[in-house]
Amino acid sequence: MNDRLTQLQDAVDQLAVQFYSALHYLSSHHDFVPLGDDQKVSDAQWTADDPAVFEATKNELARDIMIRTRQIDLLIDSLPGAGVSETDQLARVERLKEELIEADQEQKKWLEERDMLLAKCDSVVLQLSRAKNEIDTTTELP
Numbered sequence: 001m002n003d004r005l006t007q008l009q010d011a012v013d014q015l016a017v018q019f020y021s022a023l024h025y026l027s028s029h030h031d032f033v034p035l036g037d038d039q040k041v042s043d044a045q046w047t048a049d050d051p052a053v054f055e056a057t058k059n060e061l062a063r064d065i066m067i068r069t070r071q072i073d074l075l076i077d078s079l080p081g082a083g084v085s086e087t088d089q090l091a092r093v094e095r096l097k098e099e100l101i102e103a104d105q106e107q108k109k110w111l112e113e114r115d116m117l118l119a120k121c122d123s124v125v126l127q128l129s130r131a132k133n134e135i136d137t138t139t140e141l142p
Helices: 004-029 051-077 086-138
Strands: none
Touching: 004 051
């Protein structure tokens, strides 16, 4: 899972693509509707979508854009610094720094214990190997 900033950037990028796609659809599937008292322009090579389909698609595109903008708003609101004073943010950074130091010390302790246990296991394996070797050499037939 990405961090919130990456999610926010991805959502903004997707919103830009949605805007572009909506504009492309609107400019390539519209009917030539006259403004005011102007005559309707026509193009023999132009095929416009059915008005009902065009309206439904416009509504769907608008709904998708609204959903994406709400998602962006939620991501912005969930950012750690939103609505928090600089002093509180610095205090949080200090707490996190202390937690990181403690976690690092804990990790070092466990790594040392792991190394000690591995050394013990190596010692036991070597002792067993030597003992087996001694048994093998004493039981050989002349």
